[in-house]
Amino acid sequence: MAVQSQPSESSLGSLEKARQQLAQAGALLDLPAGLVARLGAPDKLIQTYSPIRMDDGTIRQFSGYRVQHSNILGPYTGGVRFHPNVDLDQVTAHSMLMTWQCSLVGLPYGGARGGVTVDPYQLSEAELERLTRRYTADMNQVFDPKKDIPTPDVNTGSREMAWIMDTWSVTHGFAAPGVVTGKPISVGGTMGRRDATGRGVILALQELLAYKGRDLTGMKIALQGFGKLGRAAARVAQEAGAVVVAVSDITGGIHHPDGLDILDVLEYAQAHRFLKGYPKAAPISEEEILYLPVDVLIPAAFGGQIHGENADRIQAEFVIEGANGPVTPEADVVLEKRGITVLPDILANSGGVIVSYFEWIQDNQQLFWSEEEVNERLKDVIARAFAKVARNVQERGLSFRMGAYVEGVGRVAEALSLRGLYP
């Protein structure tokens, strides 16, 4: 099926925006300029040109990236994205956000990010497997269970993580489940990882609502993006009593003002791969979904979706950043003025890396937990992180974004100061 092209995050200058937000947090924390500059620069940037043989016998090469932002708190970790818009600017920005996220939720990890500039929809499964394996081989000295642990992101999931784990294990001569997280259960994955990011988004939303003295029951939700994150978030939200009125994917959206039957929509998307053609709701464009009169809007597809030009059209009372950077700094200002609360990505979508951490612990100990145990621990970690952010909001009058940044950046800055500079 042909799919339309997507907005480029890189044209929005992701890295510049991430540095702007870091500078704001640095000012609030009273950090010296040199320290802020250090935190704004990644440790290492690795770029590869991975060649693969296509099914028709021709050879093509693809740009691959891994940016390691900071390992001050522990090994690097972060998602690998397969998408035509992947570039160094975007990967570097996301690696930085990953550092703040791990720090904010108290994980002993540093931030990294990776990806390949490719439209995976244009490749056969065999080509995609060869590309994933070649990218892994080219990152053979970069990925390591003790140094840098890749995880799923846009257009990569448990299948790709299994290929990465297998390639790395074969080339190193031993089975290394801990070299990636987000793997299938049968090769050392954890219960609860598939739904973790989406579940975490709804847990964070519930914390926010409790803080505001509100309740999720009956609240209307619109969700942009119906991939790994969006599907899990929609199902968990419905189970928790919310009414999901609209969802969208790359083929467009569907809307029912009285609420969609998410299990039925999931079955349709499973069978047809995309939402297009779902018969029991009205079609709606991927942009219109942002402007619906709902209580909660969850952008869970791509960055830069809510910006200076469209922020005044948002009607939701709460915007929960499922995707990375869906609300630009310009839009933040407009939404704040309009009294719309934005729960930032580094808190809202932390469920994925939290359960990845649980997976890594289980792999290293060879001792596996039940799904209930995973979900309970996830809830605890998110509640603790939310409480720290809420304290900053209440005591210092900060936005939730700056409340989260001050916490995330502050812990890394403190560790960096204590460890000192080598040599």
Ligand code: NAD
């Ligand atoms: P995915 O590849 O599983 O799904 C992406 C979804 O977005 C798909 O449904 C796709 O059709 C849809 N989409 C693409 N372009 C769109 C458009 N223009 N309008 C509407 N929908 C569009 O990816 P995912 O893992 O669900 O990740 C989604 C977002 O969440 C990304 O920003 C990712 O970085 C972030 N995130 C994911 C995780 C994770 O563990 N998967 C963790 C943290 C953050």
